[in-house]
Amino acid sequence: MPEKINITKDLKVDFFKQMYTIRKFEEKVKELLPLGLIRGATHVYIGEEAVAVGACSALNSDDYIVSTHRGHGHCIAKGGSLKPMMAELLGKETGYCKGKGGSMHIANVDCGMLGASGVVASGIPIATGAAFSSKFLENKKVTISFFGDGASNNGTFHECLNLASIWKLPIIFICENNGYAITVPAKISTSVKDIAIRAKGYDMASAIVNGRDVEEIYKVTSDAVRRARDGKGPTLIEAKTYRFEGHWIGDPQVYRGKSEVESEISRDHLLDYEKKLVKENILSVSEIGSVKRKIEAELEEATQFAKESPFLDASKVADDIFS
Amino acid sequence: MPEKINITKDLKVDFFKQMYTIRKFEEKVKELLPLGLIRGATHVYIGEEAVAVGACSALNSDDYIVSTHRGHGHCIAKGGSLKPMMAELLGKETGYCKGKGGSMHIANVDCGMLGASGVVASGIPIATGAAFSSKFLENKKVTISFFGDGASNNGTFHECLNLASIWKLPIIFICENNGYAITVPAKISTSVKDIAIRAKGYDMASAIVNGRDVEEIYKVTSDAVRRARDGKGPTLIEAKTYRFEGHWIGDPQVYRGKSEVESEISRDHLLDYEKKLVKENILSVSEIGSVKRKIEAELEEATQFAKESPFLDASKVADDIFS
């Protein structure tokens, strides 16, 4: 791990704010779903916040990311605003996608978030293409492609790592290895324990990071970003993480033991990071309290905004197919 | 490389016969194509004979292989007869596929040759499935999946190596690395020099063999076959080989230098093996001569048979779609 990268106090505060925002956003989603305000398959990011936050903080605002079916965290970490996000999840005209995309297609192209995708692993080629563009246009932009452990068994993973390697693209592949693909444990579907080892098949740099350690993720990603920007090619980073929630709201989680889940949740990086900031005298307990209240208020406002926004009129349903 | 495997004199003679048969068969194909007797995309195996012969000789007659678009050599090595093969290439009713398949779909299911395929890398899943069957049925059969260096960049390669590994299937993946995919050199399309290294991404055994050394291929494959039969799972074998001919008849071969081709062809394993048999006192020069004449005569007979055979009547064109 590159030690030279310095993390300022402000950045640490920012890490906390973003992780807390994601956590609270997802809790709100969990609340609105059973009410029918949010519909359809919706996947929350609770437990994995540090990955998106650490990784996206290593990017510039005009760099790109391509997300997964579990995209809210990535969207927030890449600078997404809560109002159009929540409005999108409620299917409203004021949402990022006018209510046409919803949770699984949340996108905020203006801040380089090129979209979530409902088809597992299908974002990897799109990300590879964004990196291809940046190299072609010599605009020094870097792309992060997020995907899960399950996705790493899909053919596009292989094809794109090969493409990125032969073309030396400015891209970082971040595998969020949370150990499961819906109900299927990685150990029965994935032939290697460490997905990072697959980088060897493409002569690619790789790293394994603790997916609960936002600072480590930030540092390792920053290093990969620097190398990508310098034309030194792609990196595969595997973040070992854990999904605290079921794959869907109400998931009986027959595929993992209660004790496993409890023990994982008991090591909550968000609480730990809060304590760490206090211990390092970066924020006092009361400052933390006010940061939290501010975020909660913003979230309430966003929810209100989303609820009050109109639906796009049905007469416009067939707009936006062609430009 | 496993040294304990013994190669009998008879087997060595057999290696030579098969390689010579393939060479002559392909030369006949080259002769018949411009005459219009054989049509369509047809890919000859000249230069790569040792791979099919060494590998298939390690199998039992009821084991399976799945071939590629370059399938004549595999078909012969797995016990295919020249008459129905040549008849198939001439599109005749007496061909293995009644003239419906042709060169790119040559198959001889009865001797475990489950077919060539026109779609690169598409045979890998089929082979994986044959191995799945054998494990399921506990019939101890082993499957070889042949494919090229180009195919190793396709997603199915990745997906199937993962499947074979997690399910411990009795399969051997043999990559015929001839350095080119049509006109595209492996060095610009393939991120690693040795495709065998990709086995690491699936926790799979692997080996690199000299694709001109039929005995080495036989030994390494035999070892992998034994392990597969014993339930010890799959192996990836990379055979470094070279295609002496253009990808198609008349290929101007702009993608590789004349001197490269000449130097490669000058090291002809078939001539070398002939000399070796003489040197080892396995066959005399005159015995080799009569072996050759016998094969040539058989081939003439097969060609005659194919020419004289009727086409399947057009009225039967839509048979064989459903069973």
Place this chain on the structure above:
Amino acid sequence: MKELTYAEAINEALDEEMARDDKVILMGEDVGLYGGVWRTSVGLQQKYGIKRVIDTPISENSFVGCAIGAAITGLRPIVEIMYIDFITLALDQIINQAAKLRYMFGGKVKVPIVIKTTAGAGKGNAAHHSQSLESLFCHIPGLKVVMPSTPSDAKGLLKSAIKEDNPVIFIEHKLLYPKKEILTEEVIPLGKAKIVRGGTDITLVATSNMLYKAMDAADILKKDFNISCEIIDPRTLSPIDFEMIIGSVKKTNNALIVHESNKKAGIGTYIASIVTENAFDWLDSPVNVIGGLDCPIPYSYVLEDAVIPSQDKIINKVKEILEKG
């Protein structure tokens, strides 16, 4: 006589066929321990073991291909693709291998494989989890395509599909899983349509979940406008039972086809066209087709509702057809 849901009926078909023939296996994502996200394989891994009910990695093209390879070497695999939208990843193996292997090899192999999946919108799952792609498969020679609308049909047709020696694409509808019915316990042969309701003024051909919209529309057409609809559910879309459909149209002299997938280059206009070619002189009006709007499926329910053929659309089209005719 027992009442089962569509999901339970499918589960029962799988169970009975697995009990009958130990070469029948089931593979797909989450079909094992969990019993499938649509709950159609609940209990099967527990009953038949992990050897026969297999959770796969997310490798659609390859596990379908693997099933094809297994099918030509002695097994009878059933593969689940969780949503039909993801079948796009497996189309090479389905179109180029499953559909063609037997033909390319001159009849030397059989390909007894069932690919079961689910289609349709209505759950707010947006563009990647809501499509109706049955027409793609109907276009490909060498495949059979089944789309059951009722629990009894689902069970009866799935049992036939599993017994079939050729590749079958078996398409469920995600809104139908909770639908209940007392099972008829027939084995239903592939390729046979069903007259769901007799009528005299117009033939409505409706597939999958659209059957219910057609029935509701027919109720209102009868009650409010005294229009009598004959309703046919083709059940198998390839091959299609033209005999029954054309017979009905020759009687009613009018026809409307309703399906959820897009109209353009779809199965509906194919039916319309063949009916027209064969019953032109009997037609009082052009055969019409209502399909889903020519648009990806949007997320918000306001928009989603606007793309799926509605009862009102059917009612209005029937009235328009009969007024013109």
Place this chain on the structure above:
Amino acid sequence: MKELTYAEAINEALDEEMARDDKVILMGEDVGLYGGVWRTSVGLQQKYGIKRVIDTPISENSFVGCAIGAAITGLRPIVEIMYIDFITLALDQIINQAAKLRYMFGGKVKVPIVIKTTAGAGKGNAAHHSQSLESLFCHIPGLKVVMPSTPSDAKGLLKSAIKEDNPVIFIEHKLLYPKKEILTEEVIPLGKAKIVRGGTDITLVATSNMLYKAMDAADILKKDFNISCEIIDPRTLSPIDFEMIIGSVKKTNNALIVHESNKKAGIGTYIASIVTENAFDWLDSPVNVIGGLDCPIPYSYVLEDAVIPSQDKIINKVKEILEKG
């Protein structure tokens, strides 16, 4: 005024568009150094460099997806899929990403990508290198589908496709590459059909290589039976120029559609159905469709000939239609 082959005309369109706009790139297998197995990109890598004309690995789904990603971030990629049969590997990216990205994102991106490929039988390449799969793309909302029949159309339409801000599937025909013509040098807009030959008795709608079979059939029908055919080449299959087709049918009162792909759930019966819905009262006979035989493409020329629509089949069908009508 110069005479060019279909392949050369395509090459010229690529060349001119690459010269005009330095964001236009070309990627695919063997398109670079060698100039493409169909010779449509000869000389382009030499002229525009390996940065803009890129030989790819055999990774269809991913290099198409990569091109889509590049398209939404500022480039204008053209991707070649060597044979349309292999596009099955890339359908997830085409159907789920290219066709839907703009819509799913509420109009926030443009997807200016051209996927060029070749279709059709006739060269003894058998089942994996001979299909006509255009209908699959016509069925998917969000894609435009072009199928030129002449060198001038190939050039004019490809130039329009490259300028288009939406995904275009551009389907060449492998038998047409050597076809020569003095180029008209028009830029041909997408979505416009062409009346290739005026006539009064029946409208023949023929796509791609079938245009020539229709013209030959029409010659004989004129000469031997005094039947006058109006021949329309739709050129763009999605969106389709129904105005011109329906206008013609209202004049001739009869129609036959001919394409090489399978009839079942194909573009032909869609055209037939829409024409019938809109011109029913003008029709003297049912609109008919001739498609390829419902069969994988066999290898031997005897069998291959039997699956492709023939001049004789067209002649017989036209006579049958007009006798009945």
